[in-house]
Amino acid sequence: MLAAFEQAAIEAGKAIMAVYRSGCEVSQKLDLSPVTVADERAEVIILEHLSRHFPDIPVIAEESVEAGRIPEIGSAPFFLVDPLDGTREFIDHRDEFTVNIAYIVDGKPVAGIVYAPALGVAFTGENNAAEKLVVNADFTIGSRAPIKVRACGDTKLALASRCHGNARTDAFLAANAITACTTIGSSLKFCLLAEGKADVYPRFSRTMEWDTAAGDAVLRAAGGITVTLDGLPLSYGKRQQSDDSDFANPDFICWGKQTLAGG
Structure with missing residues (x-):
C-alpha cells in the first residue's frame, strides 16, 4: 500500500511545486480557509491513483468534502487525504507544506505518508515501521532510513x-x-x-x-x-x-x- 501512496504523493507534489514556482490566485472556502489550484490539482492526482489501485476503498478527501462529495464509509476501512496541508505556508512561500495520505482501519491510522515537496523529504509509517525518505529534485526517491521516537530526557x-x-x-x-x-x-x-x-x-x-x-x-x-x-x-x-x-x-x-x- 505504501508504494502506491508514494507514487500518488510524489506525483501530487510535482504538480504542487509547478504552481508554487509560478504563483497562483488564492480563493476562500466556506470556512474562510484558503484554497489554491495546487490543492485541487493535487487531490485529482491522488484520487486517480487510489481509485486505480484500491477501487473498493472509499476516500474522504478535503476538497471533495468541501464540494459535498462524501462517500459513505460506515465501519469499513477508508482513506483520508489532505492534498496540500499547510496552504497558508504555501501561499506565504514557506516550504513547510505537505501532501498527506492515510489508511484508516477500525478508527486507527494504520498506514500513511507525509511528503514535503519543497523540502525534498517524505515520511511513511505502516506495521510499526516508519521511514524518512529523501526525494531528489527529479522527484525520485534517493534514500530511505528507519526512524523512531526518542525517549524524553529532563528537558523536553x-x-x-x-x-x-x-x-x-x-x-x-x-x-x-x-x-x-x-x-x-x-x-x-x-x-x-x-x-x-x-x-x-x-x-x-x-x-x-x-x-x-x-x-x-x-x-x-x-x-x-x-x-x-x-x-x-x-x-x-x-x-x-x-x-x-x-x-x-x-x-x-x-x-x-x-x-x-x-x-
Missing part, C-alpha cells in the same frame, strides 16, 4: 503550530515544565516527533481528520501516540458529532516515547 522540546498557537498551548507548556518550543507548519510536527527531534506537540485549536491522519500514522508507526485530553488515542471516522461537524478532531496531544496518559 515541544512543537507548536506556526499559525494556531494560543494561551492554552502556553499553559500546557508551563504546566509540563517545557521551556523549549519550536513553531512549524503543517503535519511535519508529527514527523519531527517520529524521527526523534522533539518530544511533544499539543494542539488546542481546531483540526480535521485529514489534517492529522497521515502524520499520526507515521508517529504511531515510529513508537509515538496521539491522545485526546482524556488520554484515549485519537480516533478517525467521526460522524454525527453533537458538538462539531463530521471528521472534526477534538483537542489532542502528540507524544514521542510516552505512556497513553502522557506521563
Whole structure:
C-alpha cells in the first residue's frame, strides 16, 4: 500500500511545486480557509491513483468534502487525504507544506505518508515501521532510513503550530515544565516527533481528520501516540458529532516515547 501512496504523493507534489514556482490566485472556502489550484490539482492526482489501485476503498478527501462529495464509509476501512496541508505556508512561500495520505482501519491510522515537496523529504509509517525518505529534485526517491521516537530526557522540546498557537498551548507548556518550543507548519510536527527531534506537540485549536491522519500514522508507526485530553488515542471516522461537524478532531496531544496518559 505504501508504494502506491508514494507514487500518488510524489506525483501530487510535482504538480504542487509547478504552481508554487509560478504563483497562483488564492480563493476562500466556506470556512474562510484558503484554497489554491495546487490543492485541487493535487487531490485529482491522488484520487486517480487510489481509485486505480484500491477501487473498493472509499476516500474522504478535503476538497471533495468541501464540494459535498462524501462517500459513505460506515465501519469499513477508508482513506483520508489532505492534498496540500499547510496552504497558508504555501501561499506565504514557506516550504513547510505537505501532501498527506492515510489508511484508516477500525478508527486507527494504520498506514500513511507525509511528503514535503519543497523540502525534498517524505515520511511513511505502516506495521510499526516508519521511514524518512529523501526525494531528489527529479522527484525520485534517493534514500530511505528507519526512524523512531526518542525517549524524553529532563528537558523536553515541544512543537507548536506556526499559525494556531494560543494561551492554552502556553499553559500546557508551563504546566509540563517545557521551556523549549519550536513553531512549524503543517503535519511535519508529527514527523519531527517520529524521527526523534522533539518530544511533544499539543494542539488546542481546531483540526480535521485529514489534517492529522497521515502524520499520526507515521508517529504511531515510529513508537509515538496521539491522545485526546482524556488520554484515549485519537480516533478517525467521526460522524454525527453533537458538538462539531463530521471528521472534526477534538483537542489532542502528540507524544514521542510516552505512556497513553502522557506521563
